Amino acid sequence: MPAAVACPIFLTASQRQRLKKTAYGHKTPHQARIRAQVVLHAARGHATARIARETGLHLDTVRRWRGRFARGGLPALADCRRSGRPARFTPVQVVEAKALACQLPAETGAPLSRWSCPELAAELTARGITGPVSASTVRRWLRQDTIKPWQHQSWIFIRDPDFRAKAQCVLDLYARIFEDVPLGADEYVVSADEKTSIQARCRCHPTLAPGAARAMRVNHTYGRGGALAYLAAYDVHHAKVFGHTEARTGIDPFMALVTQVMTQEPYASAKRVFWIVDNGSSHRGKKAADRLAAAFPTAVLVHTPVHASWLNQVEIYFSVVQRKVVSPNDFTNLTQVRDRLRDFEDRYNATAQPFQWRFTTSDLDDLLARLDRHTTDHQEESSARPAA
Structure with missing residues (x-):
């Protein structure tokens, strides 16, 4: 049988830049880094066997990612969707968990100043919104919408009339x-x-003084x-x-x-x-x-x-x-x-x-416009809030 011909790889400038960033980034996941390196080697005209030797991968693995990129480009380097284990929690339960995280604990009757994932997990179970749920699962739900109720920021309204x-x-x-x-x-x-x-x-x-694998140590x-x-x-x-x-x-x-x-x-x-x-x-x-x-x-x-x-x-x-x-x-x-x-x-x-x-002064105008909107919203909320 004739030998399989390797898929030729041609990169645009933007593709090459993104692949290099993925291949050599310090925070890039290992799998993504290896796949990017395979494509970069292939774009240089290297044979599949040589790429396998330099990356330590199997020949079939190199052929797979080389072929997937040739057919689908950068999106094809991502993992395919898998069915996985059936979901234990319904979308409604997930939404209710996020809604609870977006409320102040005092408004819900909880004697807390702010939510943490373990506290939210316990509260969801106590209210019957979900069954037993782990803090890591709640953290994963909140991460989907970048909700971080354990953090807080302070602000102050402008008091200077000038x-x-x-x-x-x-x-x-x-x-x-x-x-x-x-x-x-x-x-x-x-x-x-x-x-x-x-x-x-x-x-x-x-x-x-600091040393190998040791930070500076200061007595408390x-x-x-x-x-x-x-x-x-x-x-x-x-x-x-x-x-x-x-x-x-x-x-x-x-x-x-x-x-x-x-x-x-x-x-x-x-x-x-x-x-x-x-x-x-x-x-x-x-x-x-x-x-x-x-x-x-x-x-x-x-x-x-x-x-x-x-x-x-x-x-x-x-x-x-x-x-x-x-x-x-x-x-x-x-x-x-x-x-x-x-x-x-x-x-x-x-x-x-x-x-x-x-x-600059343009940034100042934008800041004042945002603060003015926040002030108006705060006043409307205060006027709509029922008296104690």
Whole structure:
């Protein structure tokens, strides 16, 4: 009998890209990875026997997936549908389980703050919605619609009546615009704030360095060595940080930070220096703006909206400090904390690049529109809810 001729494989650019991603992805299932490798080898013109040797598969297995791809393309590499064991639960029971997961436990009379899969499984059985059901089965049902009742997110409605105007002013400054006029080369934008209560926790046993198959190990018990505040000013467009530590926050420590920046070049001779701050007590309101202007006439204080310190770019720098300097907290005393922060500041300034800030005024309008819809829906739900 004549030998079977291998199916020729030809790939488009998009098919080749998807197959490579599948064949070499770290999270790709093993079966999908092997099938993608077979097709890629075949597309290079390799014989079936060679592919079998290089992948460790049987000749018939290589022929099967090579032929299936030649006939059906990428969708043919997926497993065929199988009948499997008859379903124990009806679609109605599955829908009722999902509906229960989408209700707050308190509304159903359960003394819980949120559902977990074991709690849902027990509740479904107790109500007679289903028979005995495992938590893994409930988890599989919820995964179909990406329902995760054990998670929660918080939000806050806008309280600042001038939210948009204040936010737009900050976003325009990030784009080097103020009152519709582009900033000059001798005008600077500085983002400033305080990171409070950085503690010195002296661990009762030495921290163990990481090793083979072992993470760094930090003793849980510690002695308290006090706490300090880290005040920082971040030049938004030049990625330069100025900071110092204080025993506590307040007007005087903040003005000391301003003096630290405004008395050195190029800020001392700048036309204007815009200081973006939140509404903390150290720099809140018109009094703070007047105090800053009296001390340094070229300094302009710009406040973020209330509850919108996420618009302040120095918070990004503080998150870097938290990850790379403070956590895990293992300091013998506050002097070590100060030294570490100062040394990291020098290290950061040596290589820092400006943050790639992508949130624009268009994104702001979209955000406000979504919040307005949520606010309207919340008010309608509250008015329709019967009085207790």
